[in-house]
Amino acid sequence: MKLTYLGTGAAEGMPATFCACPVCLRSLREGGKSLRMRSCALLGDDVLIDMGPDIHTQKLRYGLRLDQLKAVVYTHSHEDHEDMYALHVRGTPSCSVRPGVPADQDVLDLYGSLWAFKRFEQAVSEGPKIREERFRFHQVEAWQAFHVGPYTFHALRANHRPIVVEDCLIYAITDGISAILYANDTGELGPEVDEYLRKSGLRFSLVSMDCARGLLPGDGHMGWAECLRLRDRLYTIGAADSDTRFILNHLSHMNDMTHSEWEAFAAPYGIEVAYDGLIIEC
Ligand SMILES: [Zn+2]
Ligand SMILES: [Zn+2]
Ligand SMILES: [Zn+2]
Numbered sequence: 001m002k003l004t005y006l007g008t009g010a011a012e013g014m015p016a017t018f019c020a021c022p023v024c025l026r027s028l029r030e031g032g033k034s035l036r037m038r039s040c041a042l043l044g045d046d047v048l049i050d051m052g053p054d055i056h057t058q059k060l061r062y063g064l065r066l067d068q069l070k071a072v073v074y075t076h077s078h079e080d081h082e083d084m085y086a087l088h089v090r091g092t093p094s095c096s097v098r099p100g101v102p103a104d105q106d107v108l109d110l111y112g113s114l115w116a117f118k119r120f121e122q123a124v125s126e127g128p129k130i131r132e133e134r135f136r137f138h139q140v141e142a143w144q145a146f147h148v149g150p151y152t153f154h155a156l157r158a159n160h161r162p163i164v165v166e167d168c169l170i171y172a173i174t175d176g177i178s179a180i181l182y183a184n185d186t187g188e189l190g191p192e193v194d195e196y197l198r199k200s201g202l203r204f205s206l207v208s209m210d211c212a213r214g215l216l217p218g219d220g221h222m223g224w225a226e227c228l229r230l231r232d233r234l235y236t237i238g239a240a241d242s243d244t245r246f247i248l249n250h251l252s253h254m255n256d257m258t259h260s261e262w263e264a265f266a267a268p269y270g271i272e273v274a275y276d277g278l279i280i281e282c
Contacts (some may be wrong), residue, residue: 001043001151001282003182003206006058008274009036010212010221010252012230013054023171023256029079030196033259037173038080039184043173046070047148049182050081062277067098071148074112076160076168076185077119082112083125091123091130103133110137111148115166124211142167143196150175154200156193158186160220178282180201181234182252184210187218187255188226189233198237205243205282207234208274211248214255227271249274 008014014036015024027034028264037054042064051072059066074082089095090108098106101241110120117139124132137177140146142157160168179202183189187210209230213223222230225246234240248271257265262273 001173001177001180001205002178003208003280004042004062005249005274005276005278005280006042006048006062006064007037007040007052008249008251008278009038009053009274010250010254011038012252013038015250016253019253021253023258024253027114027253027258030258030260031240035044035276036251037276040081041153041182044149046142047151048072049171050075051083051086052080053083053085055083055086067096069108071109071111073148073153073171074110074116075158075170075182076113076166077115078185081185082116082119084119084126087123087135088118088127088130091132091134093131093134094129096134106134108135109148110135111140111146111153112137113141113167113169114139115168140169142169143192152176154196154202156196157190158183159189160185160187170279172197172200173203178205180206180208180280180282181239182208183222183230184208185212185221186210187220187222189230194233194237197234197239202239204234204240206280207231207240207244207246208249209246210250211256212252214257216251216254221252223255227247228269233272245272245280246270247272247274247278247280255271 015027041049096234121211155169158168212221218226
């Protein structure tokens with residue numbers, strides 16, 4: 001399984017667009033891996049996990065053939081993960097021309113919770129020329145497994161917003177050979193996640209962890225302490241072992257570290273730090 005991190009920053013980007021806090025300025029000076037677009041990852045060549053406001057720049061930077069995209073799996077409906085304008089562009093025939101593809105096959109499959117679906121419906125209703133038939137939205141729920149191409153996605157309940165507001169999801173993903181846990185946006189996970197993973201028998205090659213809070217205590221995002229606890233929990237239930245790679249993701253200016261500072265901090269713990277363009281092959 002191949003996962004490409006297209007964006008590893010939090011909602012405001014890193015450095016944040018309009019910010020002059022010390023770490024944003026240091027990140028701007030450091031450049032390179034310290035420059036993070038909004039959260040997005042590509043599975044193989046044609047499945048996206050989230051499609052945020054930087055998707056056009058990500059296409060340009062990585063030379064992506066997004067016309068060949070088969071599916072987008074949304075974690076939740078926050079704007080940095082589910083960008084409505086990207087849906088407008090994909091759904092408007094004059095903006096997205098795919099020669100040789102019959103109209104009935106010119107369909108992008110979307111997967112997400114009821115809340116992601118509501119946001120999709122809003123995008124469709126507000127796009128003056130958008131064709132709803134260019135999408136097929138599959139509503140999914142926590143504790144449900146579903147198939148996207150060669151992958152099985154296990155939807156797990158995140159701890160990001162109160163469930164009465166939105167049931168946010170993280171995903172355990174497997175192609176039958178290897179498995180990854182893609183865990184943002186979320187604070188510390190509930191014990192029912194351990195229970196589900198224990199029963200699934202999945203053993204992860206990669207665990208990608210929300211660390212937006214940095215060294216601050218976790219809330220609707222994890223921080224360093226919660227990431228270490230998640231690693232311990234996965235070891236305890238047998239979902240990870242010494243071969244598992246643990247990688248911090250969804251980084252923000254709430255912590256006070258540039259990429260190189262994060263790497264120096266995390267390396268002694270055997271934990272890696274994601275950056276835009278990082279490719280993981282499991
Ligand atoms: Zn986010
Ligand atoms: Zn800042
Ligand atoms: Zn969010």
